[in-house]
Amino acid sequence: MDRKQLINRLAEFLPAQSIIHEQEALRPYECDGLPAYRQLPLLAVLPDTIEQVQQVMRVCHDMQVPVVARGAATGLSGGALPLSDGVLLGLSKFSRIIEINKQARTARVQPGVRNLAISEAAKKYELYYAPDPSSQIACTIGGNVAENSGGVHCLKYGLTVHNVMEVTVITPQGELLTIGGAALDTPGFDLLALMNGSEGMLGIVVEVLVKLLPIPTRAQVMMAAFDDIEKAADSVGAIIAEGIIPAGLEMMDSLAIQAAEDFVKAGYPVDARAILLCELDGTNEEVSVQIKQVRELLQASGATEVRTARDEEERELFWKGRKAAFPAVGRMSPDYYCMDGTVPRSRLSEVLTGISKLSEVYDLPVANVFHAGDGNLHPLILYNANNPGELKRAEDFGAEILELSVKVGGTITGEHGVGYEKVHQMCVQFSEPELEQFRAVKKAFDPQLMLNPGKAIPQPKSCSEHKTIGGHQH
Amino acid sequence: MKAQDFTEQLQQQVQQAIDSKQPVKITGSGSKAFYGRETEGDELDVFAHQGIINYQPKELVVSVRSGTRLVDLNAVLAEKGQMLAFEPPAFGEGATIGGTIACGFSGPRRAAAGSARDFVLGTRIINGRGELLRFGGEVMKNVAGYDVSRLMVGAMGTLGVLMDISMKTIPQPFEEITLQRECTYQQAIERMNELAGIDLPVSATFFDGLNLYVRLSGAAPAVEAGEKRIGGERSDNNTIWQNICEHQHAFFSQDKALWRLSVPSDADYFELPGKQCIEWGGALRWLVSDADPSVVRSAAERAGGSAILFRGGDRQGEVFHPLAAGMKTLHKNLKQSFDPDGIFNPGRMYGEF
Ligand SMILES: Cc1cc2nc3c(=O)[nH]c(=O)nc-3n(C[C@H](O)[C@H](O)[C@H](O)COP(=O)(O)OP(=O)(O)OC[C@H]3O[C@@H](n4cnc5c(N)ncnc54)[C@H](O)[C@@H]3O)c2cc1C
Numbered sequence: 001m002d003r004k005q006l007i008n009r010l011a012e013f014l015p016a017q018s019i020i021h022e023q024e025a026l027r028p029y030e031c032d033g034l035p036a037y038r039q040l041p042l043l044a045v046l047p048d049t050i051e052q053v054q055q056v057m058r059v060c061h062d063m064q065v066p067v068v069a070r071g072a073a074t075g076l077s078g079g080a081l082p083l084s085d086g087v088l089l090g091l092s093k094f095s096r097i098i099e100i101n102k103q104a105r106t107a108r109v110q111p112g113v114r115n116l117a118i119s120e121a122a123k124k125y126e127l128y129y130a131p132d133p134s135s136q137i138a139c140t141i142g143g144n145v146a147e148n149s150g151g152v153h154c155l156k157y158g159l160t161v162h163n164v165m166e167v168t169v170i171t172p173q174g175e176l177l178t179i180g181g182a183a184l185d186t187p188g189f190d191l192l193a194l195m196n197g198s199e200g201m202l203g204i205v206v207e208v209l210v211k212l213l214p215i216p217t218r219a220q221v222m223m224a225a226f227d228d229i230e231k232a233a234d235s236v237g238a239i240i241a242e243g244i245i246p247a248g249l250e251m252m253d254s255l256a257i258q259a260a261e262d263f264v265k266a267g268y269p270v271d272a273r274a275i276l277l278c279e280l281d282g283t284n285e286e287v288s289v290q291i292k293q294v295r296e297l298l299q300a301s302g303a304t305e306v307r308t309a310r311d312e313e314e315r316e317l318f319w320k321g322r323k324a325a326f327p328a329v330g331r332m333s334p335d336y337y338c339m340d341g342t343v344p345r346s347r348l349s350e351v352l353t354g355i356s357k358l359s360e361v362y363d364l365p366v367a368n369v370f371h372a373g374d375g376n377l378h379p380l381i382l383y384n385a386n387n388p389g390e391l392k393r394a395e396d397f398g399a400e401i402l403e404l405s406v407k408v409g410g411t412i413t414g415e416h417g418v419g420y421e422k423v424h425q426m427c428v429q430f431s432e433p434e435l436e437q438f439r440a441v442k443k444a445f446d447p448q449l450m451l452n453p454g455k456a457i458p459q460p461k462s463c464s465e466h467k468t469i470g471g472h473q474h
Numbered sequence: 475m476k477a478q479d480f481t482e483q484l485q486q487q488v489q490q491a492i493d494s495k496q497p498v499k500i501t502g503s504g505s506k507a508f509y510g511r512e513t514e515g516d517e518l519d520v521f522a523h524q525g526i527i528n529y530q531p532k533e534l535v536v537s538v539r540s541g542t543r544l545v546d547l548n549a550v551l552a553e554k555g556q557m558l559a560f561e562p563p564a565f566g567e568g569a570t571i572g573g574t575i576a577c578g579f580s581g582p583r584r585a586a587a588g589s590a591r592d593f594v595l596g597t598r599i600i601n602g603r604g605e606l607l608r609f610g611g612e613v614m615k616n617v618a619g620y621d622v623s624r625l626m627v628g629a630m631g632t633l634g635v636l637m638d639i640s641m642k643t644i645p646q647p648f649e650e651i652t653l654q655r656e657c658t659y660q661q662a663i664e665r666m667n668e669l670a671g672i673d674l675p676v677s678a679t680f681f682d683g684l685n686l687y688v689r690l691s692g693a694a695p696a697v698e699a700g701e702k703r704i705g706g707e708r709s710d711n712n713t714i715w716q717n718i719c720e721h722q723h724a725f726f727s728q729d730k731a732l733w734r735l736s737v738p739s740d741a742d743y744f745e746l747p748g749k750q751c752i753e754w755g756g757a758l759r760w761l762v763s764d765a766d767p768s769v770v771r772s773a774a775e776r777a778g779g780s781a782i783l784f785r786g787g788d789r790q791g792e793v794f795h796p797l798a799a800g801m802k803t804l805h806k807n808l809k810q811s812f813d814p815d816g817i818f819n820p821g822r823m824y825g826e827f
Pocket of ligand 1: 072
């Protein structure tokens with residue numbers, strides 16, 4: 001393929017500054033939030049109209065050049081990792097909130113709009129957008145749709161897939177499709193479910209209609225400290241068994257507590273083995289009833305201390321510590337590697353024990369931060385890439401954690417996506433016919449495999465080449 | 475309920491159908507035979523494939539075989555103080571969970587809590603190559619691979635045979651009351667949207683043409699505070715939601731075609747020949763009418779939505795809303811990718827596949 005010719009054809013409709021092709025200028029695009037994997041793209045384009053995206057897709061389709069979409073590149077699985085022979089399609093210029101409909105409680109936004117910006121804009125109508133990934137100040141809604149992102153509030157309010165009503169997508173052939181709609185049901189198959197979490201492999205999202213919710217009258221967060229991580233894990237089940245669905249239910253282990261405390265001074269008890277953050281929200285009356293119940297349950301579960309945030313300021317501080325946990329751990333070590341397995345809650349303590357054993361075997365420390373309410377673990381493996389062999393050791397350690405998650409009935413990824421990183425672990429979770437069905441779905445949208453090829457779904461035969469530990473069980 | 479696993483038998487039957495290229499009509503109890511288009515084919519009976527595979531109340535997860543009757547499943551959940559959040563209608567004693575999910579049916583709680591697809595976590599299916607495949611799982615969050623489980627919801631069995639289904643459950647509310655007040659159609663729509671924009675424990679709304687009904691669910695003090703704020707009379711009609719859900723309400727006992735119009739919740743009231751009632755915060759308009767299908771469909775489209783000929787009328791013509799050209803191609807490609815020989819429920823959803 002002729003790079004020069006490609007640039008010329010793109011220049012027919014894109015201004016020069018929207019086509020990036022010099023090596024140094026391409027450098028910022030070489031990785032996403034998982035910098036262990038880097039690759040310069042053939043070139044990058046930054047269109048700012050839907051028509052331009054369509055034209056880019058048509059030209060690339062015509063010249064058989066693969067395309068990788070990119071939002072804010074906060075992804076943690078190498079989903080937006082460029083291809084050396086592919087165009088990187090940046091959507092950062094699509095940053096406009098098109099409309100907020102107060103009456104219907106929806107927001108129509110462009111894909112490059114930051115997650116938090118939606119709630120900020122909706123605030124004056126006393127509405128907000130519920131899914132709140134910890135990266136919400138930076139990540140885009142287009143990226144959220146592609147990853148089906150979660151957040152600390154998804155136990156009660158669901159994931160991106162539960163909060164998106166419609167997406168406008170550009171097909172690999174450059175056609176525009178509307179999937180979903182402003183009504184609750186739309187005709188045909190539930191293609192919206194397929195688009196959420198499709199990792200930029202089924203279409204380019206160029207517009208999104210999201211659902212907004214009324215801001216809860218009251219939100220109260222409680223922090224419980226435990227001298228034993230198992231007790232903390234059990235208290236999670238106890239709360240849910242009581243018929244209470246907290247808005248958020250997050251857990252951190254001692255290494256993560258210390259890191260967060262050093263970084264943001266959230267007021268966490270640094271001598272605790274685990275803390276649990278439990279947020280209750282809703283009407284004033286509902287919250288009052290639940291706070292009392294949860295406090296009693298936490299105490300009965302053996303919490304050494306239960307504290308309710310005194311005011312909004314302290315509530316924000318408690319959350320700040322949690323939301324800053326990744327960068328906080330990042331300060332303790334030159335590099336860290338974040339895993340994302342989800343396990344049934346009842347297997348939580350078993351898996352944590354397994355992880356700490358593996359930590360000894362691989363001789364790498366690990367800090368645990370997780371969405372305890374939905375069993376989504378984020379073990380952060382600390383390593384130093386400058387030490388020969390350490391990255392490889394961290395990767396192998398991570399792979400074993402994921403295989404352990406699958407073994408106890410969980411999954412290799414709860415919210416960060418498979419991307420480039422976990423594509424081989426897909427072979428652990430899925431059988432060959434299942435993978436083949438995924439490939440068939442991909443071909444239904446993208447027969448020539450032009451969109452983000454090589455990510456998320458392992459290529460045919462690649463599983464037998466990368467024999468992994470464990471096995472597939474039905 | 476008799477727990478029994480018919481996976482092997484069903485897989486064999488599907489294989490035979492593939493080998494002989496004989497289409498099958500996937501059937502549970504037949505309670506939803508009225509829905510979708512009429513189809514031909516040998517019956518593939520999943521009713522015997524019954525039983526709860528795994529129920530973990532603390533995990534809020536239940537996995538069941540598709541032939542499990544909805545009444546049985548509901549009873550098992552109720553014993554632990556839980557329920558299916560989407561409050562699905564059964565439309566018959568024998569209704570199975572498989573049929574419910576294949577039709578994608580949700581009940582009164584849908585606008586507040588979410589739909590059937592929102593609560594499906596995983597499925598095991600037999601595809602049109604006779605393979606037994608598992609997608610999703612029993613955990614709340616799972617983004618490994620495309621979300622094929624949710625794709626199955628509402629696909630009318632055209633993409634595969636649903637074998638096992640894992641769903642998220644929710645706790646039953648502690649308290650539930652219904653309020654009612656007289657108003658017009660347009661007022662009802664506006665009020666429904668207004669209430670949804672305020673932090674209130676509203677779990678269902680219904681307008682029958684005369685009265686707006688609002689159901690509140692939650693902790694007792696929250697429900698009472700909501701009552702004060704919303705006003706209106708407390709209704710002692712405790713069966714109203716069940717009746718709406720199951721179409722046993724008087725509105726549904728009319729001798730004409732029943733249309734289901736799905737529109738944006740804030741779409742203004744639009745008149746059509748026949749009678750209408752409203753659910754789901756304004757987003758669902760039921761119409762009993764003998765109007766020409768094209769009249770109903772274009773009215774729904776003008777309002778930004780679509781229409782399904784839900785019950786009655788011509789079941790050989792198109793009953794679901796027509797697809798836009800690009801979407802039609804995509805549907806055919808997907809059908810092909812799951813069921814290359816067109817074995818499963820051909821024509822049940824759209825005439826073309
Ligand atoms: C500190 C930190 C904390 C995080 N916390 C969370 C968390 O709590 N929960 C969570 O779920 N994730 C979390 N993440 C991961 C990440 O923020 C999310 O995956 C996010 O949705 C990615 O958005 P992005 O705009 O950065 O997408 P990118 O990283 O740019 O892209 C991600 C994927 O989406 C595709 N894509 C992007 N835009 C489009 C589009 N318009 N159309 C089609 N495909 C597109 C890309 O090709 C790629 O495959 C965290 C990341 C960091 C760094």
